[in-house]
Amino acid sequence: MPRISVIVPAYNAKDTILAALRSTLTQTRPVDEVVVVDDGSQDGTAELVEREMPEVKVVRQANAGPSAARNTAAEAAQGDWLAFLDADDLWLPQKLEAQLAALEHQPEIGMCSSDWVRHEVKAPPVPPLAELPQRHITFGDIVRLNRFQTSTVLVRKDLWRAVGGFRTAIDGTEDWDFWMRVARLTDDLHLAWPLVVYRDEGTSYSKNSRRVYDAMHRMLAELGPPDGPIPRGEFRRLIAWHDVRFAYAFWRQGRKGDMQAALQHGRTIASNALLADVAAREFLPYLWRRSRRPFGR
Numbered sequence: 036m037p038r039i040s041v042i043v044p045a046y047n048a049k050d051t052i053l054a055a056l057r058s059t060l061t062q063t064r065p066v067d068e069v070v071v072v073d074d075g076s077q078d079g080t081a082e083l084v085e086r087e088m089p090e091v092k093v094v095r096q097a098n099a100g101p102s103a104a105r106n107t108a109a110e111a112a113q114g115d116w117l118a119f120l121d122a123d124d125l126w127l128p129q130k131l132e133a134q135l136a137a138l139e140h141q142p143e144i145g146m147c148s149s150d151w152v153r154h155e156v157k158a159p160p161v162p163p164l165a166e167l168p169q170r171h172i173t174f175g176d177i178v179r180l181n182r183f184q185t186s187t188v189l190v191r192k193d194l195w196r197a198v199g200g201f202r203t204a205i206d207g208t209e210d211w212d213f214w215m216r217v218a219r220l221t222d223d224l225h226l227a228w229p230l231v232v233y234r235d236e237g238t239s240y241s242k243n244s245r246r247v248y249d250a251m252h253r254m255l256a257e258l259g260p261p262d263g264p265i266p267r268g269e270f271r272r273l274i275a276w277h278d279v280r281f282a283y284a285f286w287r288q289g290r291k292g293d294m295q296a297a298l299q300h301g302r303t304i305a306s307n308a309l310l311a312d313v314a315a316r317e318f319l320p321y322l323w324r325r326s327r328r329p330f331g332r
Contacts (some may be wrong), residue, residue, distance in 0.1 A: 039131060040114030040192070041069040044104030047078045048122035051234065056088055058125040059118075064132035070112050071122075072096060072104040080122075102201035102209035109195050117192050123234045124186040125154075129161045130230040134189050136164045137224055145191040145221035146214075148172070149230040151184045158229050168227040174218040178258065178265070179276060181211035182223070187231045194220055207243075207250035215254075219264070245293050248281045252300070275305040275313040283318070 041059045045052055052071070059069050069091045073081035075098030084093050096107055101121070109117050118131065134147045152158045161167075172182055198216040201209045214223070255277070257263055259270035278301030285294035301310045 037116050037135070038067040038114040039064075039116050039118055039135075039189075040109075040112035041066050041118045041120055042105055042108040042112065043069065043071045043120050043122055044074055044101040044108065045071055045076060045080050045084075045122040046074040046098065046101070046104075047076045047080060049076075049078045049080045049083050051123040052080060052084060053087055055120060055122050055124060056084065056091060058127075059120060060088075060090070061128055062126065062131045063128050064135055066118070066131065067114050068092060068112065070094065070108040072108040072111075074098050074101065074104040100203060100206070100209075102213075103203045106200040106203070109192065109200060112192065115192055116189055117195055118189045120186045124184075125232040125234065126186070127158060127161060127230045127232070129164070131189070133161065133164050133167055133226055133228075133230060134224075137167065137169055137226060138189075141224055143221070144171075144224045145194045146217055146223040147189045147226070148183045148223055149187045149226040150228055151187055151231040151233050152229040154232050154234040158232060161228060161230070170225050170227060172218070172223040172225045174215060177211070177215050177218050177223075178255075178273065181208070181214070182225070183210070183214055184231060184233055185210050186233065188214070190217060191221075205250050205254050207246040208254050211251070212254050215258075244281070244284055244288065245290070248293070248297065251277060251281075271305045271309065272313060275301050275309045276317055278305075279310055279314045279318045280321075283322075 043055065056069060056071070059066050071084055071091055072094045074096060081093050081095055084091055092111065094107060094111055096104065105119065120126065130149065134149065138144055138147055176182060194217050197220060198213065201213045203209060205212050255274065258265045260267045263270070265273065278297045282294045282297040285297060298310065
């Protein structure tokens with residue numbers, strides 16, 4: 036039976052972390068260990084966990100961000116699989132059992148994710164595990180969108196080590212970058228049912244959209260010509276896709292300067308004609324599908 040280590044980065048999370056940890060300790064498939072890395076908290080998070088949940092391993096470090104904390108926890112973990120959980124999220128009780136049951140029939144797969152709901156949306160009852168809808172998510176899928184909420188992901192530790200963990204230098208897209216590098220080695224097995232409750236608390240590590248946009252292009256630059264795995268024509272279309280979708284996001288936020296910068300970047304790498312084609316053929320259909328997504332996620 037594979038050993039499961041839960042990886043929990045925590046920064047000033049005393050108001051949410053106990054509920055998050057309880058959701059790991061009440062799984063229908065028990066976890067083997069829970070590792071919390073206190074990332075320089077100033078609110079007594081580590082002391083609270085040590086006092087209330089002595090069965091949880093607590094590691095302290097100076098503040099370095101959630102991805103550095105995940106790496107520290109993964110290094111300390113003894114399990115074969117790493118199950119990520121942010122300190123303000125919750126797992127539904129069947130989360131790990133469902134993922135391991137699905138993986139049992141596809142042993143070549145090294146990463147598994149699920150859908151999720153926001154905390155204000157009631158999660159639907161989990162159907163019998165054999166009836167959970169599932170699909171494979173590939174590198175080609177992930178390079179177009181960050182497909183995962185971190186607290187849904189289960190990944191083999193040897194793959195975490197093979198890709199070098201989370202790259203903290205890519206500030207803003209470290210998780211997306213990690214999924215892409217793992218996906219070059221294995222598909223993700225995605226369970227299309229919400230098994231995680233996402234709670235965006237005020238103490239969480241919020242991501243400014245312009246910071247994400249800039250980090251994304253630094254990350255994507257490594258994938259294009261001359262040395263990356265994506266051919267030039269596909270790469271130009273990929274950049275156009277991302278510039279169109281971020282221009283739309285900036286427009287919705289009322290950030291006209293950032294919107295114009297994204298479109299100008301797209302014109303520089305691609306062309307006006309390609310931007311228009313991507314917007315019509317890919318982005319508008321994507322918005323329609325997104326408006327019809329279930330579970331309020």
